């Protein structure tokens with residue numbers, strides 16, 4: 001670990017619960033959360049050139065080209081050089097993993113392994129607050145007022161890429177393109193895999209693992225939240 005800074009990554013297929021678990025990690029361990037998907041969606045809302053380019057790929061359930069992705073993430077990481085962070089959804093290709101490793105070696109990688117049939121069942125119930133990235137699920141974690149964000153009261157939306165055929169393309173891309181990234185981190189001895197059907201079942205194990213790695217950062221009790 002460089003100084004007291006901790007650099008972690010959360011990986012897992014589309015809808016495996018990265019955002020859900022990342023929010024709990026951030027709350028309990030005080031890491032700064034950077035989600036590549038939230039970053040891209042913000043660029044799309046702002047209709048930046050990067051956002052318009054990314055949209056062509058995201059709508060197909062395909063990965064955004066490496067060059068664009070590395071550039072976007074690098075400029076965010078520059079702003080986070082003096083804090084401990086958790087990356088969610090990046091890296092997703094070997095090229096991205098190597099680019100990150102050169103820039104900023106990672107301390108821990110958490111991979112969520114959730115059966116694909118469970119994912120397909122839950123993603124159709126997902127609603128999000130796009131400006132903040134807050135995630136809801138009408139079955140698992142409904143908003144207090146149906147269709148409205150708990151904090152701002154603004155409308156929730158369903159993601160364009162949550163259509164069943166697009167989710168299937170995203171799951172395939174994870175298997176083909178992102179699995180080698182897990183091997184990359186396994187060889188470095190920093191990968192920890194967590195298997196289960198439910199985030200509440202997986203979370204206490206993730207909490208325990210991170211608490212062992214980061215005793216100095218831990219400031220809440222075991223696996224709450």
Ligand code: G5P
Pocket residue numbers: 012013014015016017018019020021036037038040057058059061062063064065069088089090091092093096122123125126127135136137139140141161170197198199200
């Ligand atoms: P994203 O935004 O990174 P994905 O596909 O990796 O998208 P996603 O869909 O955001 O991942 P997640 O964060 O893993 O899923 O899952 P989540 O949102 O926490 O949970 C999914 C739903 O299930 C939610 O409604 C949640 O409430 C619910 N849930 C959680 N746990 C449970 C449970 O136990 N039970 C139940 N019933 N429900 C539960 O990337 C989007 C696109 O951007 C591009 C790609 O095109 C990608 O497809 N992109 C990149 N391209 C290239 N390189 C990169 N690094 C890229 N990053 C993003």
Ligand code: MG
Pocket residue numbers: 018019035037
């Ligand atoms: Mg997410």
